[in-house]
Amino acid sequence: MEKESYISEEKQETKEEQAASAIQQLGQTNVPQMTPDTNIHCLTIVGQIEGHIQLPPQNKTTKYEHVIPQIVAIEQNQNIEGLLVILNTVGGDVEAGLAIAEMLASLSKPTVSIVLGGGHSIGVPIAVSCDYSFITETATMTIHPIRLTGLVIGVPQTFEYLDKMQERVVRFVTKHSKITEEKFKELMFSKGNLTRDIGTNVVGPDAVRYGLIDEVGGVSKAMDKLRELIELNKSGERKMIQ
Amino acid sequence: MILYTIMPEHLVFQAAAEEYEKQTTVYYDGIPFLVQKAETGEYEIVRNLSTNPLHFLEQKYAPGTRFPMSVATRNEFLLHSWYNK
Numbered sequence A: 001m002e003k004e005s006y007i008s009e010e011k012q013e014t015k016e017e018q019a020a021s022a023i024q025q026l027g028q029t030n031v032p033q034m035t036p037d038t039n040i041h042c043l044t045i046v047g048q049i050e051g052h053i054q055l056p057p058q059n060k061t062t063k064y065e066h067v068i069p070q071i072v073a074i075e076q077n078q079n080i081e082g083l084l085v086i087l088n089t090v091g092g093d094v095e096a097g098l099a100i101a102e103m104l105a106s107l108s109k110p111t112v113s114i115v116l117g118g119g120h121s122i123g124v125p126i127a128v129s130c131d132y133s134f135i136t137e138t139a140t141m142t143i144h145p146i147r148l149t150g151l152v153i154g155v156p157q158t159f160e161y162l163d164k165m166q167e168r169v170v171r172f173v174t175k176h177s178k179i180t181e182e183k184f185k186e187l188m189f190s191k192g193n194l195t196r197d198i199g200t201n202v203v204g205p206d207a208v209r210y211g212l213i214d215e216v217g218g219v220s221k222a223m224d225k226l227r228e229l230i231e232l233n234k235s236g237e238r239k240m241i242q
Numbered sequence B: 001m002i003l004y005t006i007m008p009e010h011l012v013f014q015a016a017a018e019e020y021e022k023q024t025t026v027y028y029d030g031i032p033f034l035v036q037k038a039e040t041g042e043y044e045i046v047r048n049l050s051t052n053p054l055h056f057l058e059q060k061y062a063p064g065t066r067f068p069m070s071v072a073t074r075n076e077f078l079l080h081s082w083y084n085k
Helices: A001-028 A062-076 A092-106 A123-127 A154-178 A183-189 A204-211 A219-241 B017-021
Strands: A040-050 A061-063 A082-092 A111-119 A132-135 A140-143 A189-193 A200-203 B023-028 B031-037 B042-048 B066-068
Touching: A040 A062, A040 A092, A040 A123, A040 A219, A061 A062, A061 A082, A062 A092, A082 A092, A082 A123, A082 A219, A092 A123, A092 A154, A111 A219, A123 A132, A123 A140, A123 A154, A132 A204, A132 A219, A140 A183, A154 A183, A183 A200, A189 A200, A200 A204, B017 B023, B017 B031, B023 B042
Parallel strands: A040 A061, A040 A082, A082 A111, A111 A132, A111 A140
Antiparallel strands: A140 A200, B023 B031, B031 B042, B042 B066
C-alpha cells in the first residue's frame, strides 16, 4: 500500500516536471489531447522550395523528398478524403516546384490551396495546381521570368533551355487556372512594377481579378470549400457504383 | 569588406559539412520529424513534417520537445514486424 502511493507520487512529480520543462522550452502549456483521426490533411509549403542542392540548415526549406512521398501516402490512405495546401513560400527550384505541382494536380482526392503571406515565383504553379485556390487579402504572388541565380548565360543553347523551362511553367499555370497566356506573359514581362526587375507583384484581390486564383478568403472559407468538394466527390463515387 | 558579386550567397560562402550533419529527419511514432541532436543524447524536434493536423496538437510532437534517440527510426516501417523479416 505504501509502495503504491509512492509510485503515484513519483508519476505526479514527473508529470509536473514535464510541464515545467515545456514552459521553459517554448513558453507554452499543454494543448488538448485528441485522437489522431482526421479526414483532412494539410500540407505546408513554406520557406524556399529546395531543389537538387541541399541548402544549409539555417534556411527554411520545403524538400521534395519529404513532400512527394507524403502526397503518395495521402493518395493511398483511404481515411484521408481531402487535402489542404498552405503556401507561404518565396519560390525556389523550378523542377522541384513543378514536380510538387504536378503531384498535387494528379491527386484523385479534392485539394484546396490557400496562399497566406506569399506564393511567389514557383509557388504560383503550386497554388493553381489544386482543384480550388484561395488567397488572403494581404497575400502576394510575384510573377517573373525564370532565371539561373547568379550564373551568366554563356551560349545560346542555355537561353533556349531556359526559354523552354519557362514555357513549361506558363503552360502549367494557364492550364490549371483561368488566366490567359497573354495576360500571364504580360504580367511576367512587365517593367516598372518591381524595382529594376522584370515581373509583377500581384496582391490578393488582383490575383483573383486576373483569374490566377479562384477566390479571396481565409482558412474557414478554404475548409468549407474542401468539405463541399469532398461531399461532391463522395456523391460522384456513389453514382459510379450505381 | 564588401563583396559585390552576381553569385548566390550560398555558393560564395558555403556552409561547412558539419552544419549539414546537425539536422536530420527521423520517424518517431511513425511521424516524420526534422530533428537536431541535443547535448543530452536526445533528439530535439525542430519541425514536425506530418501532414496530419492533429499531430500538431499533441504536446509531445511540438518543436523544442526532446525524445530519446533509441525510440527514433530511420523510416516509418521499422516498427512493423513484416519489415524486419
